Amino acid sequence: MKKKNAGGALVKQAAILAAASLIVRVIGLIYRWPLTNMIGDDGNGLYGIAFNIYLLFFIISSSGLPASISKMVSERIALKQYKNAHKVFKVSLLLASVSGLICSLILWFGAKPIAKFMDNTRIVYSMMALAPTLLIVALMSAFRGYYQGMNTMVPTAISQIIEQVFNAVFSIILAGFLLKYGVEYGAAGGTMGTGIGALMGLLFLVFVYILARPRIMKRVNRQNDDEVNESSVSILKTLLLTSVPIIIGSTIFSFTNLVDVKMVMSILQSIGMTELEANELYGQLSGKYVTLTNLPISISTALATAIVPSIAASVALKEKKVVMNKVNLAMRVAMMLAAPSAVGLFVLGDPILKMLFPKYPAGGDLLRLGALAVIFQSLVQVATAILQGIGKPNIPAMNAGVGVIIKILLNFFLISIPSVNIKGAIISTIVCYMVIAYLDMKEAIRRTKVNLEIINTFIKPLGAGIGMGVFSFVFYELILWGTANNTVSTLGSILLSIIVYLGILFAIGGIGKEEVLLLPKGEIIASKLIEIGIIRE
DSSP states (O other), rough: OHHHHHHHHHHHHHHHHHHHHHHHHHHHHHHHHHHHHHHHHHHHHHHHHHHHHHHHHIEEEEEEIHHHHHHHHHHHHHTTTTTHHHHHHHHHHHHHHHHHHHHHHHHTHHHHHHEEETTOOOOOOHHHHHHHHHHHHHHHHHHHHHHHHOOOOOOHHHHHHHHHHHOOOOOOOHHHHGGOOHHHHHHHHHHHHHHHHHHHHHHHHHHHHHHHHHHHHHHHSSOOTSSSOOOOOHHHHHHHHHHHHHHHHHHHHHHHHHHHHHHHHHHHHHOOOHHHHHHHHHHHHHIIIIHHHHHHHHHHHHHHHHHHHHHHHHHHTOOOOHHHHHHHHHHHHHHHHHHHHHHHHHHHHHHHHHHHHHTTTOOOHHHHHHHHHHHHHHHHHHHHHHHHHHTTHHHHHHHHHHHHHHHHHHHHHHTTTTTTTTTHHHHHHHHHHHHHHHHHHHHHHHHHOOOOOOOIIIIIHHHHHHHHHHHHHHHHHHHHHHHHHHHHHHHHHHHHHHHHHHHHHHHTTOOOOOHHHSTTTTTHHHHHHHHSSSSOO
């Protein structure tokens, strides 16, 4: 029973974030449709390059904080050290304020030299528009980490949705308003929505804290003064020691995106393309391929976010069997979601782009080629979170470095081949994450001593996904033949393919009673499925 409850709590928190992530990504797809139709692949390229540079500064300023804070808070709450847990939050809020402000100023005043270095001087306005956002998201990271450490993902989930709604609305409004001055201004208008959305998300998190503060302080004040009382300096030191390896690892991943930007723009222009042509190709990569592949990966990211405090608490309580159960469960769920997503993007890449971006449908070949990366990136997210949860954040950082070196070498070779060009960046990304996934998983398995269920975790989801892919193609062609409508055919094929995938998984035993019990109302669903013979007792 303990095993079930432990897994169920993890899945419940992950499900909350996964649902929010799906909503956020769907909103993202919806608003990218009019935005892309306004600013085109050229504007998408400017938007994507500026946003990748912003992401690097975001990672440096605050990306390591949520995982570090949630880990430290959950460990202290598990040991009933409520005063120390709250002190972690206060110290992290101060650290976030300083780091966020410094990075904001660097991006604002460094926009022009950075743009010149990236061989794209038209991204200056977009970078300057994003600069103030760095301080806002740094503060948000402290609040989100604190709530996650208390094992509640609801504030984070709701704030993400609020953030994305305001982002979507104001990105479209401001891009449309500024587009008359030029594509670069339209792209900058699109990036302004990011800051407005972040501000609204932060205000919500502050509001939640004001409401929860009396209850939080009641627990804090109940802690005896003679119990362990950590100093702010020791907490800051632990926070830095925990977050810096995470930041390094995340920075390396972000660096791969900037490597792509720099190398794509430089190499493509060196083989005869104009800046506009190279920028349009990069726009297809960042605005379409990355946007669509991030949808399934975001679910694994949500799972990873829930894993860190969950496993950290179990490690603090020395629950070795519970840790092993959570590791197996996380890997299995990640593959169940990643496998069909990768196959679906491979089969329906062109129809999806025609449906979402009718004025600029190019890029289906990039989506088909890079679909495989979804699986490896999802596994990296989960394996990295497991290693962070058991207190080994330096390992994924080092493994990420190995992957990036391989990617840079492959980029030099592949992008310069005219017939390959932008596709070289995707091929190198697949190899990069494949290597990192192998190294991270190897270490996660070795250090948790988990007996990973290879057939249930990998073989069955992949087999069901490939089988689903055949039906996806058939469904699309049949519906298209009957309706002559790409949107109806694409959506119909996706819906039917989900049903087929679940059917195949049930048929081959890829989903059993244990997995069903983890769902909301799992016992009722399991009993019904056992009653009709779909799963065994």
